[in-house]
């Protein structure tokens with residue numbers, strides 16, 4: 001959707017997005033990257049993700065604060081505070097750091113957030129650790145964040161809390177007497193009830209979620225799972241409405257629960273793909289892989305992303321369709337993440353073993369089947385790979401949304417790429433008509449999808465990619481911010497632009 005169309009929607013509905021309220025964003029990490037040189041000199045760079053791009057202008061316009069952990073270790077507190085104060089002016093809004101001790105990083109961040117909630121909410125119960133000391137630290141840090149938020153807010157501010165690290169924050173804010181309107185957005189999936197109920201602290205987490213004024217989910221599937229858990233664990237909830245936003249009344253408290261699929265700045269990705277730097281690099285990539293199609297995977301190192309399963313599917317494709325040898329190269333970028341959690345080391349070893357086995361089995365003169373990179377790419381490098389790849393393969397076992405799928409399509413300005421997408425990515429709900437949907441556990445079907453993508457006609461590729469790009473342009477990151485804020489302040493339920501084309505596999509509204 002272009003700005004004009006967005007304005008039309010605004011005019012039609014004459015909506016209130018709480019323009020008169022300052023915004024306080026709270027997330028585990030501040031939207032900055034701080035680094036210290038060998039000579040102990042600090043540098044501050046603004047993060048480049050979609051969330052920062054979308055929220056920064058709103059924060060600047062309305063005035064506001066971003067509260068979060070600066071990502072630094074214990075001991076750097078004073079220096080970081082001074083540094084951030086200096087940067088508040090140039091950034092255009094206030095950054096309020098919450099410092100964590102080493103033990104909090106261990107138990108709240110790596111522990112409860114990433115070894116309990118993260119795997120549980122992605123249905124991977126075998127990866128979960130349910131340690132009381134993790135839970136205690138999670139509570140302690142959520143309380144610490146609450147104190148920092150309380151220090152920074154005025155009565156009329158809208159507080160928007162992000163993600164699974166900070167679910168309990170509202171309970172502490174309310175206990176501290178904070179009466180402001182508070183919204184929460186869950187970036188990861190919400191699990192089915194039989195999985196959710198394994199959590200020893202399921203009542204406490206659900207009670208906190210029910211305290212918010214508005215809670216945003218990525219897909220109807222997640223909201224449906226949440227509602228079933230509420231019906232199962234909570235006495236007499238009254239659930240009304242249907243559509244993008246519904247209402248859940250419990251005792252006298254009303255919570256709105258909405259579906260807001262997060263997105264990207266689609267124009268920015270399209271424009272980046274048109275720059276001379278990216279065009280040149282794309283051209284070199286084609287030169288380096290002559291007469292070959294590129295199949296691209298880009299993922300953080302994480303067991304939810306289905307990287308080993310994908311490698312097995314590629315191996316199956318190579319065994320089943322020898323005509324692909326020398327014609328298709330798999331470029332897999334794995335971005336280092338959560339390095340000091342044991343499971344991630346084991347995953348890296350498994351990926352590297354598979355890559356080397358597959359390359360050992362099929363490499364031939366002038367062709368190596370998998371081009372593997374374990375590092376982060378610059379934005380322009382990433383854009384070049386998106387532009388150069390004839391096929392992108394995005395096959396998480398489960399994913400809240402998956403922005404890589406959207407970025408690939410937005411960057412595909414020639415509209416000739418093919419997207420192979422997991423049914424279990426949140427993105428599938430929006431992209432089912434343009435992408436080839438697969439079950440990532442089905443090695444044979446994924447191999448067939450690769451073969452189908454390689455042989456798809458130019459006409460079909462164009463039709464599918466156009467649909468995908470239209471959807472992503474229409475429901476971009478700006479739509480996401482606006483519709484969340486609109487839902488927080490509007491008095492109507494469900495009267496918002498609803499995302500079309502949901503996947504029946506993942507959606508029942």
Ligand code: GDG
Pocket residue numbers: 049050187188262298299300333335375376377378379382399400401402403404405407426
């Ligand atoms: C969580 C949820 C949800 C990747 N490699 C490079 C690079 N990236 C950037 C991509 C993309 C981002 O990282 C990854 O986003 P995803 O959405 O794919 O996944 P998570 O990190 O797991 O994010 C997810 C998201 O939150 C938002 O709500 O969609 O479901 O799990 O933007 O571009 N960026 C650069 N170099 C790389 O090598 N510069």
